[in-house]
Amino acid sequence: xxxxxxxxxxxxxxxxxxxxxxxxxLAKKYHPDNxxxxxxxxLAQEKMKEINEAYDTITKxxxxxxxxxxxxxxxxxxxxxxxxxxxxxxxxxxxxALAEQLLRQCPNHDxxxxxxxxxxxxxxxxxxxxxxxxxxxxxxxPANAEYRSAxxxxxxxxxxxxxxxxxxxxxxxxxxxxxxxxxxCDCI
Amino acid sequence: xxxxxxxxxxxLKVREYEHYKAAYCGLxxxxxxxYGVVARFLVNYDFxxxxxxxxxxxxxxxKYEKKRCIASPHKRKCICSKSRSQEFTAAATVILxxxxxxxxxxxxxxxxxxxxxxxxxxxxxxxxxxxxxLEWFDKAVNESISKxxxxxxxxxxxxxxxxxxxxxxxxxxxGYFEDDVKRRISREVxxxxxxxxxILDAFYDVEEDEKNQNYNPIVLTGLSDEEITTxxxxxxxxxxxxxxxxxENPLTDLVLNVLTLGIPSVVKEKExxxxxxx
Numbered sequence: 001x002x003x004x005x006x007x008x009x010x011x012x013x014x015x016x017x018x019x020x021x022x023x024x025x026l027a028k029k030y031h032p033d034n035x036x037x038x039x040x041x042x043l044a045q046e047k048m049k050e051i052n053e054a055y056d057t058i059t060k061x062x063x064x065x066x067x068x069x070x071x072x073x074x075x076x077x078x079x080x081x082x083x084x085x086x087x088x089x090x091x092x093x094x095x096x097a098l099a100e101q102l103l104r105q106c107p108n109h110d111x112x113x114x115x116x117x118x119x120x121x122x123x124x125x126x127x128x129x130x131x132x133x134x135x136x137x138x139x140x141x142p143a144n145a146e147y148r149s150a151x152x153x154x155x156x157x158x159x160x161x162x163x164x165x166x167x168x169x170x171x172x173x174x175x176x177x178x179x180x181x182x183x184x185c186d187c188i
Numbered sequence: 189x190x191x192x193x194x195x196x197x198x199x200l201k202v203r204e205y206e207h208y209k210a211a212y213c214g215l216x217x218x219x220x221x222x223y224g225v226v227a228r229f230l231v232n233y234d235f236x237x238x239x240x241x242x243x244x245x246x247x248x249x250x251k252y253e254k255k256r257c258i259a260s261p262h263k264r265k266c267i268c269s270k271s272r273s274q275e276f277t278a279a280a281t282v283i284l285x286x287x288x289x290x291x292x293x294x295x296x297x298x299x300x301x302x303x304x305x306x307x308x309x310x311x312x313x314x315x316x317x318x319x320x321x322l323e324w325f326d327k328a329v330n331e332s333i334s335k336x337x338x339x340x341x342x343x344x345x346x347x348x349x350x351x352x353x354x355x356x357x358x359x360x361x362x363g364y365f366e367d368d369v370k371r372r373i374s375r376e377v378x379x380x381x382x383x384x385x386x387i388l389d390a391f392y393d394v395e396e397d398e399k400n401q402n403y404n405p406i407v408l409t410g411l412s413d414e415e416i417t418t419x420x421x422x423x424x425x426x427x428x429x430x431x432x433x434x435x436e437n438p439l440t441d442l443v444l445n446v447l448t449l450g451i452p453s454v455v456k457e458k459e460x461x462x463x464x465x466x
Contacts, residue, residue, distance in 0.1 A: 128348050128411070131419070156425075161421060161447060164425075
């Protein structure tokens with residue numbers, strides 16, 4: 001395994017708080033929620049595992065064992081309809097052609113059908129179509145938590161990516177720095 | 189000098205800005221060296237970013253050198269030296285430009301198409317050479333254009349299907365990498381950036397296409413500005429998610445700047461223009 005500190009991008013002398021915040025930032029970046037219906041989900045999961053292990057190792061090393069991580073895991077949903085289950089498996093296995101074929105053959109277009117259509121299009125990157133199907137699924141079955149969270153996920157994807165800009169110095173940090181520098185000037 | 193895939197300069201680090209300029213100049217020099225003076229005019233921002241993404245992913249640091257050029261005869265400028273990514277990008281630029289010119293000739297009447305015919309003539313030699321260098325990419329472009337024509341003729345509804353053709357074409361660039369993981373990640377990045385470029389291009393051409401009654405998926409589907417922005421943001425976020433999976437390197441933040449700030453500001457500019465004209 002790689003050096004756990006370099007996995008988290010912190011130095012060996014970093015404080016516990018620094019490590020925690022580095023871990024949190026990375027966990028947020030690679031969180032499975034960001035990769036729902038994404039063909040790269042497995043790679044993100046690997047990254048997630050790596051940082052979870054690194055964080056675990058560091059906390060264990062520092063506490064002398066016994067610490068446990070706040071690792072994230074995926075929840076999977078199941079379908080009562082065997083065809084829908086087959087479609088879910090096909091989408092999860094990245095067999096999109098089969099999933100589409102099965103979906104097109106379905107005679108009735110209920111909420112779950114719309115949801116699965118939406119999932120298929122999200123995975124393909126056809127977000128405009130996906131949006132339509134997901135919103136239909138939610139309006140047909142507003143009580144369903146799975147559809148609602150998928151729709152919210154998609155809406156979130158539609159937000160301006162501004163807040164995800166590279167971590168650098170925020171205007172706030174800059175001011176604090178200047179203020180600190182000013183204080184120091186007084187000392188000298 | 190054109191393109192939608194640009195960084196927001198004010199938010200770049202100085203070294204990143206210098207690298208961006210060097211990559212742009214490097215691409216221009218490579219075009220000139222390999223495909224002649226005429227090809228140098230094809231240099232654009234979209235493909236500059238492509239070379240940066242390729243460099244960033246392959247993990248081979250770019251080397252720099254100082255050179256003079258027509259645009260800067262007095263002062264020597266810092267440019268990216270000859271590299272695999274630069275040569276690949278140059279060939280791809282020439283091929284795509286040639287097909288685009290050809291497409292324009294077919295779209296226009298004989299007289300309106302005359303300037304394009306002239307351009308095509310100018311670029312034929314460069315194209316033949318580039319085709320020899322990058323045969324598979326030429327094939328991919330050919331296929332995607334015929335797919336797009338089929339969609340245009342049918343006037344099929346839906347912006348996703350139309351954007352998919354160009355996005356798939358961009359995704360084929362992932363063939364540059366031999367490593368399987370890199371190929372998968374870059375496929376996602378290129379697919380979504382390609383989708384964004386296609387939609388943005390259609391977005392900027394709405395008025396002109398409406399006037400000339402040319403094919404434009406946004407005109408056909410009647411999507412609102414908000415819907416277009418949302419669907420572009422979805423793709424940008426998907427590209428960012430994919431880009432986050434590569435190992436940190438000196439170019440990661442430059443590409444992130446383009447995806448999080450640069451492209452959204454291009455979208456916003458057009459939105460504002462639309463608001464003003466209403």
